[in-house]
Amino acid sequence: MSPATLMGFWGVALLLIMTPGADWAYTIAAGLRQRSILPSVGGLIAGHTVVVMLVAGGVGALVAGMPVVLTALTVGGALYLIWLGVSMARQPSTPHAADQAAASVIGQFVRGMGISGLNPKVLLLLVTLLPQFVTSTSPWPVAAQMLVLGTIHILTCAAVYLVVGAGARRVLATRPELARIVGRVSGILVAAIGTFLLGEQIFIAFRLG
Numbered sequence: 001m002s003p004a005t006l007m008g009f010w011g012v013a014l015l016l017i018m019t020p021g022a023d024w025a026y027t028i029a030a031g032l033r034q035r036s037i038l039p040s041v042g043g044l045i046a047g048h049t050v051v052v053m054l055v056a057g058g059v060g061a062l063v064a065g066m067p068v069v070l071t072a073l074t075v076g077g078a079l080y081l082i083w084l085g086v087s088m089a090r091q092p093s094t095p096h097a098a099d100q101a102a103a104s105v106i107g108q109f110v111r112g113m114g115i116s117g118l119n120p121k122v123l124l125l126l127v128t129l130l131p132q133f134v135t136s137t138s139p140w141p142v143a144a145q146m147l148v149l150g151t152i153h154i155l156t157c158a159a160v161y162l163v164v165g166a167g168a169r170r171v172l173a174t175r176p177e178l179a180r181i182v183g184r185v186s187g188i189l190v191a192a193i194g195t196f197l198l199g200e201q202i203f204i205a206f207r208l209g
Contacts, residue, residue: 006152009133013153016125017160022081022193024164025186026115029088030108031165032183039105041161043112048157050117052150055126056143071201077118078197084111085191089184115190120197126150 023044030040116122134145168182 005133005135006148009129009149010152010156012129013156014160016129017153017157020189022115022119022190023157023161025088025189026084026112027161027165028168029183029186030112031168034108037162037165037169039108040112041158041165043109043114044116044161045112045154045158046109047113047116047118048122048154049150050113051122051126052147052154054123055130056146056150058143071204073118073123074120074197074201077120078194078201080114080118081194082191082198083194084115085187085189085194088187088190090187126153 026044027037027041030037034040130146130149133149134142136142138145140148
């Protein structure tokens with residue numbers, strides 16, 4: 001794969017990753033509430049890794065082409081995001097909450113993996129994006145090219161999420177009221193994304209019905 005292709009993909013991926021969403025909201029909450037953001041970020045990255053592996057293996061495109069499976073995934077993921085968002089909004093994160101209610105390392109990891117791995121938008125994004133930078137004339141197999149691009153995506157996600165989480169902790173560490181507001185807004189954002197995904201499926205079902 002040429003350096004131009006890799007840099008082109010990285011530029012597009014970075015722009016998309018820099019757009020705040022459920023991943024950002026969870027990372028900010030983790031930066032405020034948990035002793036370490038590494039388990040939360042690790043869970044998010046694990047979710048992205050699973051999706052990349054599915055796309056590279058062709059399963060992602062297969063799932064995206066099966067309306068029933070994709071609908072079930074979307075509804076399940078939406079309900080999970082709504083539940084998690086409501087929980088975050090009801091108990092907004094603050095810098096002083098780390099010693100009182102820090103989640104277990106496994107709990108942080110599983111939540112992060114659920115947010116990214118169960119988000120159908122991540123699957124559809126990678127199904128749409130990765131093939132655009134894959135060429136049939138390359139000496140590398142298509143799956144290998146997708147894995148390389150997927151690795152770039154994963155590493156970029158990790159770098160951005162670590163900066164976001166650490167930045168949230170540093171900036172809001174001495175501002176508990178502002179931190180509480182940011183934590184509540186983060187939860188509302190996660191729930192809103194889930195509600196949008198669920199509403200989208202209801203609208204599609206109503207239109208088809």
